[in-house]
Amino acid sequence: MDKGHDLAAAVSAFGAAAKKKLANRAVTGAPEDQLRSPLDALVKDLAELSRLPRGAVELVGESTLAHLSTRPDFAVTVRHALIGFIEVKAPGKGADPRKFTDEHDKKQWTKLKTLPNLVYTDGNAFSLWQNGELQGSVIRLDGDVESSGSALAGPPTLLALFSNFLSWEPIQPRSAKQLAQISARLCRLLREEVAEELERNNPGLTSLASEWRNLLFPDASNEQFADGYAQAVTFGLLVARVRDIDLSKGLDEAASQLRKSSTLIGTALRLLIDNPDIKDALQTSLGTLSRVLNVVDWPTIAKGDAGAWLYFYEDFLEVYDNDLRKKTGSYYTPPEVVNAMVRLTDEALRDPKLFNRRDGLDAPTVRAGRNASIAQVLIHSAPRAISC
Numbered sequence: 167m168d169k170g171h172d173l174a175a176a177v178s179a180f181g182a183a184a185k186k187k188l189a190n191r192a193v194t195g196a197p198e199d200q201l202r203s204p205l206d207a208l209v210k211d212l213a214e215l216s217r218l219p220r221g222a223v224e225l226v227g228e229s230t231l232a233h234l235s236t237r238p239d240f241a242v243t244v245r246h247a248l249i250g251f252i253e254v255k256a257p258g259k260g261a262d263p264r265k266f267t268d269e270h271d272k273k274q275w276t277k278l279k280t281l282p283n284l285v286y287t288d289g290n291a292f293s294l295w296q297n298g299e300l301q302g303s304v305i306r307l308d309g310d311v312e313s314s315g316s317a318l319a320g321p322p323t324l325l326a327l328f329s330n331f332l333s334w335e336p337i338q339p340r341s342a343k344q345l346a347q348i349s350a351r352l353c354r355l356l357r358e359e360v361a362e363e364l365e366r367n368n369p370g371l372t373s374l375a376s377e378w379r380n381l382l383f384p385d386a387s388n389e390q391f392a393d394g395y396a397q398a399v400t401f402g403l404l405v406a407r408v409r410d411i412d413l414s415k416g417l418d419e420a421a422s423q424l425r426k427s428s429t430l431i432g433t434a435l436r437l438l439i440d441n442p443d444i445k446d447a448l449q450t451s452l453g454t455l456s457r458v459l460n461v462v463d464w465p466t467i468a469k470g471d472a473g474a475w476l477y478f479y480e481d482f483l484e485v486y487d488n489d490l491r492k493k494t495g496s497y498y499t500p501p502e503v504v505n506a507m508v509r510l511t512d513e514a515l516r517d518p519k520l521f522n523r524r525d526g527l528d529a530p531t532v533r534a535g536r537n538a539s540i541a542q543v544l545i546h547s548a549p550r551a552i553s554c
Contacts (some may be wrong), residue, residue, distance in 0.1 A: 173325050177307065180204050180466035181318025184289055184311045188257070197256040201289045201311070202227070202239065205254060209242070209328065216329040218244065223332065225252070235274040236359040237450050238284065242332075245277045248457045249334045249415070250283030251450070257312050261291035262304050279353045282456060285327075285333040294327050297351075301330060338461045343481045345467055349400055350485035352458060356451035357396035363447045364388045370443030371395075387407065393487075395438060399452070402435035403459050413460040417445075 183204035206225045213223040227240040238251035259266070263275035278284060279298035286293045289311035294301040305327055306318040309518075338343040363371050365388075375391045383390070403413060403420070411423045417439050419445055425432030439445060445452070457531060468474040512526035523529040 172210075172215050175321060176208060176215065176245050177318055177320040177324070178316045179211070180208040181307075181309065181311060181314050182316040184205065184318075185313065185315040187497050188312050198239075198254045198288070201254050201257070205252070205287070206240075207288070209252070212325055213244075213332055214327040215325055216332055218332060235270065236277050236355065236362055238278060240279075241450065241453065244332055248283065248453045250331055251278075252285045252287065253278060255286065255288040257287045257289045257310075260304075261286040261288055261293040262300075263295075268488070277355060277358050280351045281450075282336065282458060283331060283381055283533065285331055292324060292327055294331050296334070301325065336458045336461045338463060339341070339467060342467050343479050345404075346353060346478050346481035347485050348458060349404060349455075350482045352451065352455045353396050353400040353482075356399065356455065357392045359448050360392040361389060361453045364392065368443055368447050370441035371447065374441070374444070384416075397486075399438050399453065402431050403455055404436070404462070405431050407459055407462040408464045410464075413456040414435075415457060419552065420456075459498060 176348065184201055187204060191448075196422070209215075209225060209388045210220070210223055214220055222245050224243045224246075225240040226243065227238075238253040240254070241248060242250050242252060244295050255261070255271070259271075261272065263279070266272050266275060279295065281295075282297050286295065289307075291306045291384055293304040302323070305321060307324070308316055308321075311318060328496035339348055360371060362377060374395075375388065378391055378394070379386050381395075386394070390469040403417075405428060406413065406420045406424045409424060410419050410426055413420050418436070421432050421436035423432070423434060439452070508527070513523045515523040515526045517554065523531065
């Protein structure tokens with residue numbers, strides 16, 4: 167049986183299953199919910215046609231959370247490694263998110279276009295987006311998913327689209343600036359996911375935000391907490407990769423390994439993720455961050471330049487939140503100025519006539535000011551963590 171005939175059979179089976187689901191008046195829920203099971207079968211059939219063994223591909227997403235803007239309907243894994251996401255829309259809505267008019271759909275696309283590998287479909291059309299860019303063109307099936315049944319047909323380009331989607335691998339950043347841009351986009355998605363979960367009163371994040379306020383920032387808003395949380399986790403994972411810690415073994419394991427060499431950062435990372443409610447709620451952004459950052463090779467990025475990290479945060483904020491960069495005055499400071507500031511501060515702390523701290527900046531009683539966030543602590547700890 168040739169591939170063309172196999173593709174025809176797969177799309178025909180999808181059409182028959184979708185028509186049966188959509189026509190069943192006893193089934194409740196949105197029309198896009200009825201596409202989930204037929205779509206799961208279609209993707210697995212196309213995976214086999216793409217020479218992946220049966221069982222290698224899994225679609226994770228058993229129940230819909232359509233009211234959320236930052237969580238696609240399916241996370242897709244190949245051999246247990248996250249490779250991308252699928253967002254399902256109601257038949258007739260189309261698969262080009264740039265043309266959506268519904269405010270929820272437009273808001274969702276603004277967030278989801280951050281993802282490195284994403285398929286949109288309404289059952290009649292399919293499109294592949296990588297980092298917000300359309301790959302190829304929107305592909306439309308021949309017929310209507312609601313009425314054609316087994317007569318539904320698809321072009322060979324549908325198989326090409328899914329072969330591309332299922333073969334995705336994260337690209338290794340080659341410079342600190344490129345790493346800053348990649349991590350900033352995903353950090354922004356994490357921030358949005360945290361903010362959305364706080365609105366839903368997620369118990370894990372609500373409790374953590376309360377502790378954050380009690381211990382650090384009494385007046386911090388949910389928005390400020392979401393920002394601090396997202397940056398702290400992102401930079402914790404970045405430092406883990408600088409330490410060559412494998413993120414594919416899970417964030418708990420990464421945090422435990424990081425604590426062996428960077429106690430503060432490892433402990434902070436563990437505290438921020440060590441809750442099932444948090445892990446489940448933030449699986450899209452945390453899973454993507456781990457997958458993308460796990461290919462980071464710091465020696466390749468630094469190229470022997472000990473000051474490579476010094477440029478990082480300004481580049482990061484320019485993509486993550488340029489208004490925040492301006493508000494906090496986060497601009498690159500020449501190494502000579504930084505070194506002089508650090509040296510003078512250390513000398514002042516050691517001076518018996520001033521502060522009389524024998525260990526200077528390393529003294530246990532020396533700490534960041536009350537306006538410094540955990541994210542800033544991690545960020546400014548990073549150069550030491552890298553150089554140690």
